[in-house]
Amino acid sequence: MALLSPWFLAGVLAVGIPLWLHLLQRENPVKLRISSLMFFEKRTQSTVRERRLRHLLLLALRLTLLLLLALAFSKPIWERPPAVVAGDIPSLHIIALDTSLSMQHSDRWTRAQETANGIVDSLDEGDRAQVVANGPSVSVVTDAIDDRAELRNAVASLAPTAARNSFGDVIEAVRSLASNVDYPVEVHLISDYQNTAMPGRFNDLVLPPPAALKVHNVAGGAVPNWAIESVQGSLQLFGVDQPKLEVTVGGYATPKVSKRVMLAIDGKQTAAATGEIPENGRTTFTFENFDPPRGFSRAEFVIEPADDLPADDRRLATLDNSEPDPVLFVSADSRKRDLLHYRTAIGASTRVRFSLESVSPGEAERLNPDRYALIVLSDIPQLSSGFLTRVRNYVESGGSLFLMLGSKTVNAGKVILTGHEVDQPLFSERGAMRYQTVGRSDPSHPVVEPLKRLSGVKFFLYARVQAGETDDVPLRLGNGAPLLIEHALGDGRVLLFASTIDNVWNDLPISPFFVPFAVETARYLTGMEASQGRALVSSVLELSRRRSSGGMVQVFDPQGDRALTLSEAAARDDLILDQVGFYEVRRSKRSELLAVNPDPLESNLRPLDKDTLDLWKSTGRADSTAAMSASGESPLEPPPLKIWKFILFLLLAAALVESIVGNRHLNIAREI
């Protein structure tokens, strides 16, 4: 028998406590005052002896309890005698195949499959094996089985993906699989052992005690590889006179070489650039004077000639040459101060582009709201019934509305469309300062995060709006009054700003936060806040942000097939992008094209250094396989029997009896 945590045996010293309580400390009898002790005598010895005998049972139980507790914490194990005949002890072999992008290099995958099949063939009688694939996430391909044909089929069914490898994820999965196994576990990690697959902390690589790592390196050593690392430049082309794209090509363990990069737009060869790539260095290739068609275009950059890992010689990008989303700004301000500020802010943004169309309430009657990505009503208390109905239908079918509340809305007493009650505006009071600032904010709201709580912005007046129960209030003033309210109307979103942007009720328009405020609210309402046009393989596409309330988001994979069923399209919050190519995301008012590329880290094929690998192998069960397999003996020892589990049951039983016996003593005390 051995102890895994022998220091906990020091807890045995705690038995001194009940010993002291029971033997050294005398019982404290009840104290009574009496007229005279004239006729009393000290108690007789027999009574004392009787009580001590009774207490000794309780003492013994308590001592047992403490001893068992200390023993359980010291984790005793029973080391069973080792089996010396090969095959006596069955093992579990976890065959973890690296299916990351780098495994597409030359014949690495073929060798990996051969190695896996070799492991399956070498299984001893009684051994079981389990196939695990690592990429894009760790997936268990088979259960722990001994059917060799099924295991081979499982290996054959796998193929390298475009995902990134992560040893941390593999070991975490191994920990989970080995957690309930009482026999030895062999982890056969078949991989090219890229250095970039290492986790941030070495502790994430530590194997559980019953597992031993078997390294199967299918990489032949350091090999040269070139890859397109990034595409920068004019990806949003509308209105850009001279579009320019810069493509960075990097080399890993590479000599100086001349490479050519081809640009194809929508499958059509458009341009090419040639350049020298220095040894282990990078070169930027520039593409100019190309003219993509209107709308979204699929751009593909390819290195020629290709190397042994062609998957990273190709890079995709989405070129957005569509017209800016139109925004309708309705204002009744005769001096157009609100329009001036809003137009300036929207135009100042380089991240998003909107075309702003401003009208008065009377002019708006003839317009069709469905044309616009966003409608802004700046302190508009009422609209003509026809236009109001059209705007309501527009919002309820997934449109976006931004309402700013000023004196006209306050005088009307009610917010248009949403029906929120509005009280008279309140002149803010904050001690001697007659203004309010933002008090509470919800940092999880996409609009709020870039606004930094509108620090320093003074609100001299605000409309007192009561938020509904289902409303979200991302911003509140210091006195708790709602400043920004999100309201759901049908499938659409409505934001209510309880002040104006005319630089009268507040100084927001002249603060540094006004441009982010105007841009982020517009981006959020139009659903552009998540659209970057590009993503990496295995990244998560957030559907909830793209979906208007109750709306549906349809996603088409690079093959043009639906990535989500209809029910998933209405309910799922995210989707893992597991393929390289262009994903098309369609929703009620807007669509976007996502270019999904592999992680550039996969392009660096530099293997793990030997020291790190040796250190990794030393974790888990001690590996003496090589030494003993030569002599025909099994190096595997049966896992020790964990006695502490049984001790816990004994502990429970002792605690139960102690409670019963102790309760008897307590009953006596109560009678006194």
Added chain:
Amino acid sequence: MAVQQLLDPEILTRLSNIEVAAKTVVNGFLTGLHRSPFFGFSQEFAEYRPYTQGDDPRFIDWNVLARSNRTYVKRFLGETNTHLVLLVDASASMGYQSGAVSKLDYAKFLAASLAYLSTRQHDAVGLMLFDEKIREMRPPAFRPGHLQSILHILQNARPATGTNLEIPFHEFQQHVSRKGLVAMISDFFADPRQIMDAVRPLVFHGQDIIFFQVLDARELDPQLVASAVLEDMETGESMEVSPDFANREYPARIRAHIERLKNTMEAEGADCVLMNTSQPLDLALREFLLFRQRRR
């Protein structure tokens, strides 16, 4: 309210005024007795006695004071039918109580009732409150306001220190020379022979003595369920006592003590009445009247 209830000591403790309590007891008792005793009195000079606190200043002989510069009071024969002196033990042990009434409360009720009853019978009543020493003393007298003075002392009596039974009897001899009745109320936790050594001179002097031994029910039968540390209320001494002893041997011992006390008293011609604090007071009054009748 039934008369018997009015005599219940637990009910009497709810009466804040001891005079009211005494009147309640005596009137209730006499209502049940159907007897109205009347005794005459006369005034005949008998002797001079040094003035003590509580003596009526009207009886100070101012002539003697003018001549000798000493304060004496004149005493008269036939002032009342007889004298009754109440000796009340107010030691710490009398503060014991297991129920609603302490032994001292019971003794106060009993003393007040006896005083009131005797006053109604035109007897002169005196009081001596003692523990280790004499705390209060009022010589026997029958005059307006004397009863209230005694009741006031009783009302304010609190259990104090230890007991010394010799002192009250010694003082008694100093201040009371006329034969009369002596009622001593105590728990008598002392050797009966020592008590009688102190009492014997009075008996020789012709005093008729009745002892009311007041004990609590728990003092007669402690009923301990577990070992307990008992602390003497007078000495502060502690002793750990087993329930076996307390429930078996102790009751026998206290009974033997009571019996021995009673025998010793009766051998000297004194009466001894055991009173349990849970008993009504009419029993004590009845014993007292019988005792008084016998000694007339």
